[in-house]
Amino acid sequence: MKIEHIAAWCNDLEKTKEFFVKFFEARSNEKYVNKIGFESYFLSFDSGARLELMHMDPLAIMVITMKDSVLFILQFQ
Template identity: 60%
Template sequence: MKLEHIALWAADLEKLREFYEQFFDAESNAKYFNARKQFTSYFLTFPGGARLELMHRPDIPPNQNQPREQYLGLIHFAFELESKAGVAAKAEQLRAAGIPIIDGPRITGDGYFEFTLLDPELNRVEVMCKNS
C-alpha cells in the first residue's frame, strides 16, 4: 500500500501550481473544471511519483490556523533530498526568492537535516534528508 496523494484547498490555484512546478519540479496535469460544482483542480506529480491535488472552489473559507503555530491534524508534508548540501541549497534558493523559511535548516534529534517553509497559501512544507 502507498499514500496516493494529499489534497489542498487553494485560494490562488495558479500561483500554488506555479510554486510547486518552479521549486519542487512538479509536473501538472491539465486543469479540471466542474461547472456545476464550481470546482477546479490540478494534480501535480513529483519526481519519485508522489502526487499533490490542488483544489479551488469559491465558497471554501480561509484557513483560520496561524501558520507558525501547532494544531492537531495535518501540519506539514515533506520532500526528501539526497544530501545535506542539497537541503541547504534548496533553502538558499527559496530564501533568495523571498519564500519564508520558518525553521532551520537544522539537525533534528531523530537524525534528519531539515527546514520548514511556507508555500504561497501558508501550508507548511518540510525539506529534509537523513543526516548521514
C-alpha cells in the same frame, strides 16, 4: 501501505501550482473544472508522490455543504 495522493485547498490555484512547478519541478496535468465551479490540478513529482491542488468559491462550498447537511471548513493563511 502507500498514500495515493495528498490534497490541499488553495486560495490562488494558479500561483500555488506555479510555485510547486518552479521550486519542486512538479509536473501538472490540465486544469479540471466541473459544472459547479470546483477546480483542481494534480501535480506529480519524480518520487512518484502526487499532490492535488483544489479551489472552489467559498460561497459555492457553503451552499453545497448546507444542502447536504455536512459542514467542513479548511482555511490556510
